[in-house]
Amino acid sequence: MWPYLLKRILATIPVVLVVMVIVFLMLRLTPGDPAANIAGDAATSEDIAELRVKLGLEEPLPVQFAIYAKNLLKGDFGESFYYKRPVMSMVADGIEPTLSLALFTIVIACLIAVPLGTLAAFKQGSWVDRLIMAFSVIGFSVPVFVIGYVLIYFLAVKLEWFPVQGYQRIGDGVAGWAYRLILPATALSVIFIALIARMTRTSVLEVLNEDYIRTARAKGLPQSKVLLKHALRNAAVPIVTVIGIAIAILISGVVVTESVFVIPGLGLLTLDAIQGRDYPTVQALILLFSLVYIIVNLLIDVAYTLLDPRIRY
Template sequence: MGKYIFSRLINMIPTLFIVAIIVFLITRMIPGDPASVMLGPQASREDVEALTEALGLNEPIHIQFLQYIGNLLQGDFGVSLSYNQPITDLIINRFPNTVVLAVSALIIAFMIGVPAGIISASKQNSLIDYSITTISLIGVSMPIFWLGVMLVLYFSVNLGWFPATGMGSMDDGFISYLKHLILPSITLATIPTATFARITRSSMLEVITQDYIKTARSKGISEFIVISKHAFKNAFNPLLTVLGLQISSLLGGAVLTETIFSWPGMGLLIMDAIEKRDFVVVQSTVLFIALIFVMVNLVVDILYKVVNPKISYSTNKGGTK
């Protein structure tokens, strides 16, 4: 296990390096001159050229990249051009907000999607099964930006039950904070809920046809015990893998949700940086999210070994044998 973890950590380096290259090149292709955007339309040509030189944007692109990588190796993510503060501070302030939103969405998705998948598998080929399968398909296909707007229009504008935007503060009370959290959490949880339902149903259908499940039923064990204790326990391994992928997707995919609801997290920070041509923030935050993504995948692989000790990791192949 130790050798496997060390191997995975080493393999993270080229992955993150490739991400750094791609993000660096993409940010340089964003239309608009960062110096012109920062100074405004009334700035003189001399001022724009001076700021461009101060930012190092007049250097050849390979020199800019080497400087960027050198700063990263020293743990320096740079200073935001628009916020005028270290990007590390921005990440520290914004990332917990994204985690709160992502965890809330994940809890909703798991609590609804997994039981729905279990019920669907238990009632295979019934009206309940067809209904859950259809709803899951709709959920996976649902455009997040459209759903978020519809929820705001109905529950915030028409009914006035929940705030339309913002995060709220615990200083205003937990209920106020929770009201701000509900709509964005439901919006972000839609696709993971449908995914959990479909994967759970598929895994359960493979398990409940096994001989040991038939044996348990023949012994007169209640169907609830058979499903919850015997079947779901063995169907959980594929779900664990999907759980890890969904955590990573929620952290990285909160951009649209945070933009719709003005949730002050990493997603909104990235969108604001793109609009302001703050390429330093864009490349650093995307690289940080990529780091979180690979770390979450590593933790899931370790948990997979803990849940299923029969798995034997091969450090040479990076997989199982």
């Protein structure tokens, strides 16, 4: 197990390197000039050229990359072109809201999806099953922002149960933090409920046909124990895989939700940074997102060994 973990952690180094190069090049090869953006509409071409030199954009690409890599090794992600703040501190500010939203969403999604999927599998072919699967198709098809605005309209504007938008830091009170997250997390969770419920159903259905389920029934166990104790744990590996993927998508995919609900997280930051061609910030964010993917994948693989004694590394 430990040698395996070490190997996996070492393997992240080349991945990170490749991501660094690709992001670096992509930003500079796509149209749009950060200097022009910062200088504004009234700037002359001399102003812009001066700004480019100041931002270090006039150096040849390899030199720019070398400087970037050297600073990165020292743990310095550079300074935002736009806000003139260290990128590190901006990202640090954005992590809490994003992480809160992602975890809140995934907890809601799992709590709803796993029981629904299991129920659908158990009642395969019945109206319960069809209803759950119909919901899951709708959940897949409706975009997050539509669900978001519908929820805001009914629950916030009409019924006034929840605030329309905004975020409260966890340090300023857990209750307020959770209260303000419920609406965005619900909106965001719909598609993941659909995804996880579907996977749970398929996986449990497959397991229900296994011989050991028949053995469990032949022991005289009640249906509930057969389902929860024998079926669900065996069905867990694919479900956990999907949940892991969902977490990764969530953290990097909160852009839309954060803009609908105006949550000052990484999503909003990314949106601003890309629009402003804020190279250092975009580079740092994408590097961070790719690290999240890698870590989540590693955690999934570790979770496998806990769920299934046959899997050993």
